[in-house]
Amino acid sequence: MSSGLNKKLWIIENQSERSKTAYAKLEPMLKAAGFIFDEADPELVVTIGGDGTLLSAMHQYEEQLDRIRFVGVHTGHLGFYTDFMADELEKLVEGLCHEKPEQAVRYPLLRVEVKHDGKTTLHYALNESILRRTSQTMVCNVHISDELFEKFRGDGLAISTPTGSTAYNKSIGGAVMHPQVEAMQLAEIASLNNIVFRTLSAPMIVAKKDSIRLCPEKADDYSLTIDQLNFHYEDVTSVDYSLDGASIAFANCAHTPFWERVRTAFIGDGVE
Ligand code: NAP
Numbered sequence: 542m543s544s545g546l547n548k549k550l551w552i553i554e555n556q557s558e559r560s561k562t563a564y565a566k567l568e569p570m571l572k573a574a575g576f577i578f579d580e581a582d583p584e585l586v587v588t589i590g591g592d593g594t595l596l597s598a599m600h601q602y603e604e605q606l607d608r609i610r611f612v613g614v615h616t617g618h619l620g621f622y623t624d625f626m627a628d629e630l631e632k633l634v635e636g637l638c639h640e641k642p643e644q645a646v647r648y649p650l651l652r653v654e655v656k657h658d659g660k661t662t663l664h665y666a667l668n669e670s671i672l673r674r675t676s677q678t679m680v681c682n683v684h685i686s687d688e689l690f691e692k693f694r695g696d697g698l699a700i701s702t703p704t705g706s707t708a709y710n711k712s713i714g715g716a717v718m719h720p721q722v723e724a725m726q727l728a729e730i731a732s733l734n735n736i737v738f739r740t741l742s743a744p745m746i747v748a749k750k751d752s753i754r755l756c757p758e759k760a761d762d763y764s765l766t767i768d769q770l771n772f773h774y775e776d777v778t779s780v781d782y783s784l785d786g787a788s789i790a791f792a793n794c795a796h797t798p799f800w801e802r803v804r805t806a807f808i809g810d811g812v813e
Pocket residue numbers: 590591592593594596617620621622668669704705706707708709710712767768769
């Protein structure tokens with residue numbers, strides 16, 4: 542009989558009743574299987590909720606991502622970062638007993654470096670980072686690897702990871718990308734295009750070897766999102782986006798193929 546003996550694990554659940562119920566079932570099952578509960582230094586983090594719960598957990602453990610493998614349990618419909626439904630807890634425990642660190646599946650994170658007020662702040666996003674202006678048109682030079690590409694005017698720009706391509710990016714007309722394509726995607730939010738102002742007006746897939754730099758015009762009402770987090774910086778001079786090899790690991794147990802997830806989430810089973 543296999544066991545989770547010596548594997549340090551922590552569970553993060555959201556506040557929904559279904560998540561609390563699933564937590565109450567899962568905790569004793571994992572303890573009985575020999576897992577050690579360790580909030581400070583877990584090697585496995587199980588989230589119960591939705592994709593948003595996984596995003597929050599990733600940011601909570603941002604400094605320890607090189608040592609952690611995540612597993613998501615969904616208490617709604619099946620999500621993108623969640624491999625198990627709440628009625629599959631036995632299968633989850635069995636999977637956690639057998640999974641091995643070297644078989645983990647890795648997804649790239651987006652490096653976001655913000656220069657503001659003479660300071661530099663570094664973030665990592667799992668889905669995307671959006672720069673927008675709240676009250677007026679955002680005017681912003683877009684550079685691809687140090688070359689000026691265009692002057693953007695509009696509401697904002699979203700830069701997404703491959704796994705984030707099915708989230709906000711898809712809502713603004715970006716392409717859905719397979720997570721094994723190591724690239725980031727730049728998509729426009731309501732760009733102004735007319736005889737005077739010109740942007741590409743199409744989502745761009747930018748290779749890992751390249752970087753994206755946004756240099757917004759001086760203003761004090763920019764908002765920068767990192768997944769579900771929102772930051773307000775005064776005097777932003779540039780935001781640099783790149784893929785520097787940082788990644789998040791998912792435990793390899795019952796991993797659903799990406800295109801199957803896309804079909805299940807967006808098309809359903811009604812395809813004839
Ligand atoms: P939320 O408002 O609950 O998220 C909006 C929806 O996006 C939820 O249904 C969420 O799934 C889903 N989602 C999250 N990551 C996804 C992914 N990689 N692929 C497909 N769907 C995904 O907020 P949240 O749960 O804190 O998640 C934050 C993310 O939501 C942001 O990073 C952004 O991408 C996305 N978002 C999208 C829009 C939009 O499309 N207009 C607006 C706001 C936020 P769950 O229900 O499983 O959490």
